[in-house]
Amino acid sequence: MTERSTESRRPTIKEVARLAGVSHQTVSRYLRSRNGLKPDTLSRIDAAVNELNYRPNLVARSMRTRRTGRLAVLLPTMLYNPARMLHGATEAAHEAGFSVEAVSVIGDTEARTERMLEIAGTGQVEGVLALAPISPGVGDQLPQGGTIVVAADFDDQMRGIGELADASPLVAVMERLVEYGHRRFFHVAGNLQFASARARKAAYLETVERLGLESAGVVDGDWSGKSGYDAVHSLSDEQMPTAVVAANDIVASGAIRALIERGLDVPGDVSVTGWDNNEACQYLPPGLTSVELNLEGLGRNAMLSLVKAISGRELEPAPRPLQHVVWRESTGPAPRR
Template identity: 35%
Template sequence: MADVARVAGVSSQTVSRVSNGYPGVTEETRRQVLAAMKELGYRPNSAARALKRGEFRTIGVILFSLSTTGNVRTLEAIATSAAEEGYAVTLLPVAVPTQDEVRGAFSRLGELAVDAVIVIMEVHLLDAATVALPPTAKVVVADSDAGDRYSVVDTDQAGGSRAAVRHLLDLGHRTVWHLAGPEESFAAQRRAAAWHATLTEAGRVPPPLVRGDWSAESGYRAGLRLAEETDCTAVFAANDQMALGLLRALQERGRRVPRDVSVIGFDDIPESGSFLPPLTTVHQDFAEVGRRCVAGVLRQMRLQSTEPGTALVPTRLVLRDSTAPPPPPGPE
């Protein structure tokens, strides 16, 4: 910094003001300092800045899976929103979602020097009373049921599921089968519970739940089973990938969609409009989830406090060609 000041003909304090973007420097002086920085190859020391300011301008993200569409789109929004606020993102994938792994992830992020942490998880890890994140950490959790202890941002899983089931009932279907996600997933549990409650409130008997693992292959296997259920005229799949496999299985078994069986998915992935037939589904705004996560940790940092509670991002039903009234009873 002293070398830059000598070449530019200014004080070290002026170099510091230009380097940190502070006001009170004329445009001509600023240009002189920047030219001197370029000539000398000067780069501000980010570690020294962090020590002086007490912040690292970095947000850590603990993520359990990069294989799901929702997580990738949420992460993209987090990175974009953080950059717009002048923050970098440090990503720490966790292979096995256990209490020890989460604690280890927080420890490693501490060594990497971050100001706050966003946790993207699809399991009930934070629901257990034995799991406690560092009490002084600024944390926002996406997709969890820990709003009484942490700040949580989630999609309105129940509202979207209710809209899907009601749509099928309104079309005239006697009941709705459900192809659920994995048991350990918070989102899958919320969607399944809303499916069951909506049918029960409507006076309908919920059929046996069919379980998948989010993949199209598991949807295909479930579809082969559901194709044999002659009274199955409507299926609510917990995500679009499983719905894709379901559509294939029904077609292979001669069950036409939507003439014989109506199918609804959840997520509204970019490809869902190109399924055959185009898929009716519940739209999730993953980008908004990511933006709210960043806004949440920045607010905690500025207020120097945590904010327990859950913020729900609304969903909406997207109607396409995979749903229709049930087939008439009896032979055609």
């Protein structure tokens, strides 16, 4: 389906004014508040607007007001589904009267950062929310003019908003597994450019240390099923843990596959946990123990900072908790040795 509407120019505020028999400024007032106008005037403008099917030219408005009401969200490509987070962020932005542009960029942190500066520098958006990792100190490079950048993921100095990278459910998972008798763990990390991957890895190591557990080690992966598959196959029989904590569900699925290929039962011999509560992994046998994320909530809360920084407006944050563990069949008591 392809349609092109009539070629004639769109009507302007002055044409509406002429048709309604008022000045352009009166129409301008009408557009913004609709108060302080006589009922008669108002209805004449109403009629003119309808007759001409007038809609204000937002480009011209932006030009004069120096406000675009638009925000950009920088998304990572392909690594996970950012749609739900984007949705939460967009909803919050709408509440504060902003529209949102999503920009997905391939390439590394540097490429993303470059593109972000480009977006921020042309006055097209009032702020940028980066849901993908960007270089630190990027704010300093911003051209003058007040475009604000909020990074939801950590920057390289490990500062960050935090919620996105909150790894506490991983600690809860491990503690419960310890109650189940597990002593020997293994962690397959995600792409460490992501704060969430770094945080989960750190939480794993910290918990091993704190509870005096054994660890078959940590393998740095890339969020892929293959990374989980390869990591498990890289272990010797002696190293084999009784619990594999994977960075996400995809990694977990690869790990489970490798465990089965090695003749091990899940959860009989080895328990496996994931992250993200991937719908496919809920059903396939064994149902995967995972961490359910309120992605809309996380997106919303990330956007709150940006909205506040730009307009000072404080929106209602998403109700906590934003993550919780869902126990399924892939976890169970540690095997007797």
